[in-house]
Amino acid sequence: MYSFAPSSFPALRPLGDASVLVEFGDGISTELNGRVAAFERVIRKSVIPGVLETAPTIKSVVIRFDPLEISFEHLSATLRGLLDQHTDLSNIEQVSRRVWNVPVCYDQALAPDLAEMANALNLDIPEVIRLHSVNVQQVLMIGFAPGFLYSGLLPDTLHVPRRTSITPEIPPGAVICAVGQTCIAATTMPTGWYEIGRSPLRNFHPDRDPAVLITAGDTISFSAIGKAEFEAIEAARDAGNWQPECDLA
């Protein structure tokens, strides 16, 4: 009935009867993820009747549609047409030129798993902080929970698998690390990743416009801050006087 594992990319893959994935590859890379973000923008600009919403993920674009408005066959043909028109998605105007400065406090009081991660990497804690905080990362997707951002990719020296146990609750602002990626929680949630710091960033705030500041395709630049500075920024943020700095590349 279907061909299963795609032999070539980009591949169209149905998810049930009302969604389709356009998959650009089977791995994680910032180049592949950049094409995902670019193609998601192409679909949004095309305004296809019957398409309810689209979202970029790490390696694919998901398209939710109303099967009563557009058939899977018709939508697939339209998507194939768009892919044919945009064979070189890297030529598309860069999806986002935004570079956000994201302060991270790696103080041990806010980094319960930093020692465990340093141990897993065979590095000492200051070295892990130094190696992590110098990174400029691409936002790969917003997923799992509102405003929850995935970024990557970290240098190989910082690659660790997920932990074997689950932390039942991490707070908004928690900076977590595993599988070459860094995520920043925007809401309280469980995780199986290493919690290595805390950012004053609240990437989801329903009363703010926009409610989500940093989106897929943006760039984030970490900067290490001390606990006193972290607390000062948190106080300023709560008073409505702080937002992460954003430059245009």
Added chain:
Amino acid sequence: MTTVTSQPHTGAILRVNRAGPYSSVQDLGRPGYLSWGITEGGVADRIAYSEGLTLLGTPSVTPACVEIFGMGGCYEVLEGSIQACLTGAPIPATLDGQEISHRTTFAMTAGQVLDLGIIRGGNISYLMVGGGIDVPMVFGARSTHLRASIGGHCGRNLRDGDVLHVMPDMSRNVGLTLPEFPVDRRDTTRVMLSAQSHLFSDEERARFFATTFKITHELDRMGARLSFDGAPFLPNSNAPIISESIVLGDIQLMGNGQPVVLLADRQPTGGYPRIACIVRADVPSFVQKQPGSDVMFELVDHTESLTALQAQERAIASRQKHLVQATIDKENLMNLNSTNLISGAVANGEHLPWE
């Protein structure tokens, strides 16, 4: 023709004297925010919701209602009068001690208490009120989204003592009733393939479609865990899966090989493999399957799923024709009179065998 209506008035007020454990304000949800990590959410059983709209005579608007999971609760009208009905799974209900029929409109006036019992023959019931529950629009919808803590009443499930405002509503059409939805009594729940179906061997997929699962008590707006006898369902390789979009009805296999069906308030992405996805037409009947019920999945294609969905939409659209006017007893009429709800015209009057 005898019809019943009220003068326009400011909205009524309803107090939750006792909340059921999982009751929340819902409407059709908020598509458009997936790229912010917010799933569309909305009512778990859209057929039951649409029946409420038909009964209330507002098929083209999407008022917010109270979605009740498992156990009802107690609601008191503090001010004004409300036209209401109960849809979805049958739920025992009394208004000031008088039994209320399911899928039938009734009036509630200040001081009256609606007592809702334990849901039977399903999981989810809807308390729908004319005009809808008046909560702020958040990102284009009034639905409670628990994962984002937005929408509905304070972004959360209802609690004892919550006060809900009801939008002003002109229509009063008490005693209208709908027969049970013509349920397609299928033995199987239809599915299509999903994002990681190809990671399972042909044998493993065949075994999945030949397995009888049971709905467990772990069932809420986010998902439903299934149990079964047999070996866990595992993908060909245990290489980590890159987090990928999750859609309504996706059947995800957890690390232990146990399936969880992801529902309205699911997370938008996840890294567990999904072997199949329930088609839209069969989501409403699936969410009403009670813990302990059997479920078997049947693989269909786009043509078959579309045919099923189109037939279902036609059935929903034609429900208006099946509205009938139940006999109103004298006491109800007294209530109506006492709250000045008489005279005027009603939208659904054409089909009333009641002159």
